Amino acid sequence: MDLVNHLEGRLLFAVPKKGRLNATALNLLEGADIQFRRENRLDIALVKNLPIALVFLPAADIPTFVGEGQCDLGITGFDQVAEHDARRRAIARDQAESGKSTPVEGAPAKGCEQVLDLDFGACKLQVQVPVKGKYRTPADLIGKNIGTSFVSLAAEYFAKLEAEADAANGEAPGAKPLRTKIIELSGSVEAACALGVADGIVDLVESGETMKAAGLEAIDTVISTKAILIKSKNPSNKTLVDLIASRIQGVISAQQYVLCQYNVERKNLDAVCKVTPGRRAATINALEEEGWVAVSSMVEKKRIATVMDELSKLGAEDILVVGILNTPKPDELSEELLNANTMSSPQPSPPTQRRSSSPPQQQEKESSLSRLVIAPLTFISFLLSLFLVDTYTTSSRRRDRGPRSRGSWLSALLWRQKPGSPY
Incomplete structure (x- = not known):
C-alpha cells in the first residue's frame, strides 16, 4: 500500500x-x-x-x-x-x-x-566531569571543551555562567561571544572525557550506572525531564487532538489510582471520608442494614496499603481494591462510572449476605412477588412431577406382574403399547 x-x-x-x-x-x-x-x-x-x-x-x-x-x-x-x-x-x-x-x-x-x-522516562540532563579530574564546579569549565548532543541547551547554560562570572569580576553586561567550546556529539557522549575530546560533558542521566562506569560524576543539573x-x-483537527489527549490522560490516571470500596457504619462516615476523599468526592450508598453505608473512592496506588490499614482501624469492613483500566477526564466524571472500566470482571458479589446495596423498596417488592406467586407455583410443579413419576412406575409394575389391562386413563396416556411388543 x-x-x-x-x-x-x-x-x-x-x-x-x-x-x-x-x-x-x-x-x-x-x-x-x-x-x-x-x-x-x-x-x-x-x-x-x-x-x-x-x-x-x-x-x-x-x-x-x-x-x-x-x-x-x-x-x-x-x-x-x-x-x-x-x-x-x-x-x-x-x-x-x-x-x-x-x-x-x-x-x-x-x-x-x-x-x-x-x-x-524520567531523567536529568546533567553536567558531568571525571571523578579524578581537576574540575569540581561548573564555573571551572568556563572556556573549556564540552561534549554534548544538546548543543543549544549547553550553550545557553554556559552563556549564563559566563555572564555571572563577568558580573562578579565587575565587567559591564552585554552580549559577548561564548568562550566555552561546545562540541556536538551524537552518541557515546560519556566516552568523550576518557578519549580526550572534552573536559566535561552535558548528557542525560537516568540511573547513573553508565556515568559511574565511565568514571564520571555529576556536578550540576541543567534540566529535569520526562516524556x-x-x-x-x-x-x-483540534477536536481529535482533544479526544486523544483525553484518552491518554485517562490511561495515566488509571495507572496512578485504584478504586477502594468498603462498608462502614454511618457514625464513622466522616472519619473514613477524610482518609479516602476521592478525586472529587467519595460515592456513598445506603445499605439494607440500618446504620451502614457502602463507600467507593479513588485512591493513589502508592498509598493504598496505608489507606487500608487506616480504614480497618476506623471500623471499615469488607474492603475491596479494584484496578482501573481507564478513566477519561476524571475531573468531569462521577466515580460511579469507574465500575464499567475496572480490571475485575465480573464484579465481586457483596461480601456478606446480611448487607445489600439494593434499594429496600425494590427488595420488599421482589419478596412479596416471590411469596404470592413464584413459591406456590414451584411447589405445585414439584407435586405434579412426583404424581406423574409414581403413576408411570405403578403402571409399569402392573404390566410386568399381572395380566394386561387397559388401566386408568392416565396410565393409558403415559404408556402406549407398540405393535409387536410384549408390553
Missing part, C-alpha cells in the same frame, strides 16, 4: 521510533485504544479506528516536525523540546543581530505546546 497517498484527512501523530521512550509510548497508545499495525521497515502506520496516521521518528526530530506544523501531535522528551526551543531562540537572536529577520504578517504561528506530562505529549500551535 502506498501509505503516503492515504494520509489525506488524517491527523499525523509523531511517535519515537526507538530508544528509551518507544516501548512505553506504544503501550500508552494501546491503552488509549489507538489500533494500528506497523509493517516492517515502514515509519508510517494507519490507525484502524480513528482518522490518524502514526509517524515513527527519532525523538530528537519530533519537536521540529510538530513545531513546523508537519505533524499535529507528538510524544517526546521534555529535554528534546527544550533543546528545540533553545535552538529557535539562538537562530532568532542571530538573525536579529545580523538584521536578516523579516517577520511576515499573517504567517501562521510556529512552535509546539505541551499538552500532558506522561509521567514516564510529554506535545501539539502543534495550528493542529489540523
